[in-house]
Amino acid sequence: MNDEKVYVDFLNTYINIAYRLGYLSEYHYYYNIISEFSITENFQKNELLNILDDICTHLKQDLKKQNFPPSTQNDFEELKKFIEKNIAIIKQKNKPETKPQKGVFSTHSITHYQNEAIYNELKTLAENHSEGFRERLDKEYVNGNISLVEYRRLLDFYQKQG
Numbered sequence: 001m002n003d004e005k006v007y008v009d010f011l012n013t014y015i016n017i018a019y020r021l022g023y024l025s026e027y028h029y030y031y032n033i034i035s036e037f038s039i040t041e042n043f044q045k046n047e048l049l050n051i052l053d054d055i056c057t058h059l060k061q062d063l064k065k066q067n068f069p070p071s072t073q074n075d076f077e078e079l080k081k082f083i084e085k086n087i088a089i090i091k092q093k094n095k096p097e098t099k100p101q102k103g104v105f106s107t108h109s110i111t112h113y114q115n116e117a118i119y120n121e122l123k124t125l126a127e128n129h130s131e132g133f134r135e136r137l138d139k140e141y142v143n144g145n146i147s148l149v150e151y152r153r154l155l156d157f158y159q160k161q162g
Contacts, residue, residue: 008048011086015055022149023072023079024055025062025156049090056083069141069151115145119154122146126158133158 018024059080062068068076113119118140125133134155141151 011048011052015083018079020149022068022147022152023059023076025058025152045090049087052083052087052090056080056087059083067152067155069138069148071142072148113150114147115140118145119150122154123157126154126161129158129161 015024059076063073063076063080066073122133122137122140125136137146137151137154137158140146141148146154
């Protein structure tokens with residue numbers, strides 16, 4: 001299983017969804033590389049392992065820096081465990097007998113805000129590096145006014161302003 005095209009497609013789809021939901025900030029760079037494995041069936045275990053190791057490193061850094069709403073910490077920890085488990089699966093030597101299967105996946109993204117007015121207000125606060133920005137950001141996330149993607153985008157923007 002660990003070197004089947006369908007497994008690589010599954011990983012790419014799962015990790016892409018985690019990226020689009022805001023859990024992974026660096027995945028966009030790897031998406032085309034992993035997709036290339038699927039299209040050409042040119043699966044390179046070491047290359048995929050390096051990508052997953054990089055993603056895991058970014059997750060560990062996020063967990064250390066707390067670059068997410070406190071209520072999502074468990075989600076980040078579970079995602080890290082998932083990546084680590086898949087690294088272990090890919091490293092396995094023996095594989096069970098399976099029949100080859102074909103599958104087609106496609107994705108696209110659309111920018112949409114939970115609450116565009118609040119997002120813009122928070123962006124203005126971030127631009128001005130306003131005191132209390134992080135607390136307000138946390139509050140709006142907990143109240144459901146911004147998504148995790150928006151939270152992380154605004155926090156990153158705020159940190160780059162400082």
